[in-house]
Amino acid sequence: MTLRFVRDLEQTLAWEGAGDLGRDFARGTLPDPAVVTRLLTPHRLLDLLSWRSLDFPQIRVLQHGADVHTRAYLTTRTSRRGQSVPIVDTEKLGVLLTDGTQVIVDALNHLDPTLEAACRALQWWCGMTTQVNAYLTTGDAAGFDLHWDDHPTIIVQLAGSKRWEVRGPSRVAPLYRDTDPNTEPPAEIVWSGVLRAGEVISIPRCLGTRP
Numbered sequence: 001m002t003l004r005f006v007r008d009l010e011q012t013l014a015w016e017g018a019g020d021l022g023r024d025f026a027r028g029t030l031p032d033p034a035v036v037t038r039l040l041t042p043h044r045l046l047d048l049l050s051w052r053s054l055d056f057p058q059i060r061v062l063q064h065g066a067d068v069h070t071r072a073y074l075t076t077r078t079s080r081r082g083q084s085v086p087i088v089d090t091e092k093l094g095v096l097l098t099d100g101t102q103v104i105v106d107a108l109n110h111l112d113p114t115l116e117a118a119c120r121a122l123q124w125w126c127g128m129t130t131q132v133n134a135y136l137t138t139g140d141a142a143g144f145d146l147h148w149d150d151h152p153t154i155i156v157q158l159a160g161s162k163r164w165e166v167r168g169p170s171r172v173a174p175l176y177r178d179t180d181p182n183t184e185p186p187a188e189i190v191w192s193g194v195l196r197a198g199e200v201i202s203i204p205r206c207l208g209t210r211p
Contacts, residue, residue, distance in 0.1 A: 011031055021202065027199070027201045035198075045136055048108070062141070064141075073089055097138045100138055100140050103137075108134045137162065148171060153205075155201050162195050165189065166201070167187075170184075
């Protein structure tokens with residue numbers, strides 16, 4: 001399935017190989033809509049959160065653009081040997097989701113075997129370190145403000161829809177913890193629109209985005 005996903009990704013974005021990754025903005029629709037449900041669904045994400053050990057900052061919950069304190073959605077579970085591990089309090093998280101919030105889970109490939117296999121295939125394909133971050137947004141909660149990343153990103157919309165605005169280059173080659181925040185948005189709009197389930201966009205690290 002994972003090798004097929006790489007093939008579908010190349011077809012979706014009209015790429016001839018991994019050399020096109022991070023070169024230009026690209027957008028397309030996966031040829032097989034069933035791929036998204038095989039990768040991940042919102043219900044499977046919530047199921048993972050209910051039984052995998054997670055702690056801040058691997059998991060973050062945001063409301064009105066600000067981090068919610070971990071006591072509002074995390075608890076600890078003690079094993080028979082007295083070891084305490086952090087875990088999501090599903091009842092508390094459910095209240096936050098009802099009110100409208102954004103849940104961010106980094107490195108989800110370390111918690112889910114399907115995403116781990118997909119990540120390994122992508123890493124073999126492109127020769128770069130890869131990681132899956134998941135974003136679950138409910139209600140009218142907003143995503144991030146305009147920003148750029150220090151790495152190329154591939155965004156797969158798994159369910160629902162999200163409006164995006166992709167701006168022109170803001171930093172020629174931004175680095176991790178770059179010393180220049182460069183908060184001025186570029187005037188050029190590369191693409192603005194709604195991403196729907198099964199659609200994919202690829203964003204080079206120099207472009208500003210606002211999901």
